Amino acid sequence: DTAVSQTPKYLVTQMGNDKSIKCEQNLGHDTMYWYKQDSKKFLKIMFSYNNKELIINETVPNRFSPKSPDKAHLNLHINSLELGDSAVYFCASSPPGLENEQYFGPGTRLTVT
Amino acid sequence: GQSLEQPSEVTAVEGAIVQINCTYQTSGFYGLSWYQQHDGGAPTFLSYNGLDGLEETGRFSSFLSRSDSYGYLLLQELQMKDSASYFCAVRRGKLIFGQGTTLQVKP
Numbered sequence: 001d002t003a004v005s006q007t008p009k010y011l012v013t014q015m016g017n018d019k020s021i022k023c024e025q026n027l028g029h030d031t032m033y034w035y036k037q038d039s040k041k042f043l044k045i046m047f048s049y050n051n052k053e054l055i056i057n058e059t060v061p062n063r064f065s066p067k068s069p070d071k072a073h074l075n076l077h078i079n080s081l082e083l084g085d086s087a088v089y090f091c092a093s094s095p096p097g098l099e100n101e102q103y104f105g106p107g108t109r110l111t112v113t
Numbered sequence: 114g115q116s117l118e119q120p121s122e123v124t125a126v127e128g129a130i131v132q133i134n135c136t137y138q139t140s141g142f143y144g145l146s147w148y149q150q151h152d153g154g155a156p157t158f159l160s161y162n163g164l165d166g167l168e169e170t171g172r173f174s175s176f177l178s179r180s181d182s183y184g185y186l187l188l189q190e191l192q193m194k195d196s197a198s199y200f201c202a203v204r205r206g207k208l209i210f211g212q213g214t215t216l217q218v219k220p
Binding site: 045103104106 | 144150163206209210212
């Protein structure tokens with residue numbers, strides 16, 4: 001199946017831990033994104049990469065570090081997890097020149113206890 | 114700055130037509146998009162208006178008036194499966210989403 005995939009789907013961890021979320025797309029897109037969706041469903045961009053290069057870096061704590069080993073993968077590492085990091089994290093990608101048309105992964109529900 | 118406003122909730126019955134409005138204030142503009150998200154699911158792209166006017170895709174249509182800073186998503190022949198949240202989004206370098214409208218379709 002051609003799609004955007006993320007692992008894990010659920011992540012429950014304790015405060016202070018470090019965790020990673022992986023994302024892969026096989027759509028051949030050049031641009032990938034990380035979004036955070038809070039409990040009120042507000043969807044906000046965190047990072048964007050184009051062909052492995054960081055192009056958008058929103059006001060996100062530096063505990064969050066994205067890494068793009070190649071244009072099909074964009075991972076998110078989070079250090080020293082806090083309660084407020086609990087949210088659903090979505091990876092997305094878009095075709096060249098069509099940034100309005102984004103394809104989202106299934107999401108990773110992160111719960112920090 | 115950028116902000117988008119949508120109604121928080123809309124309720125309609127099966128078979129009806131519903132319109133979800135989106136007004137925006139943004140400096141600069143690169144089109145208005147609409148996304149659908151079912152509970153527990155991922156946002157799914159529905160439509161994009163780069164120019165003024167109406168775009169139709171099956172039962173869904175989207176409209177944009179840049180002079181009025183306004184757009185809407187029109188859903189016709191509502192089905193139960195259309196119950197979801199609908200987000201408008203504008204692109205100004207990045208995609209900025211509205212708060213979403215929860216549509217409940219009743220039998």
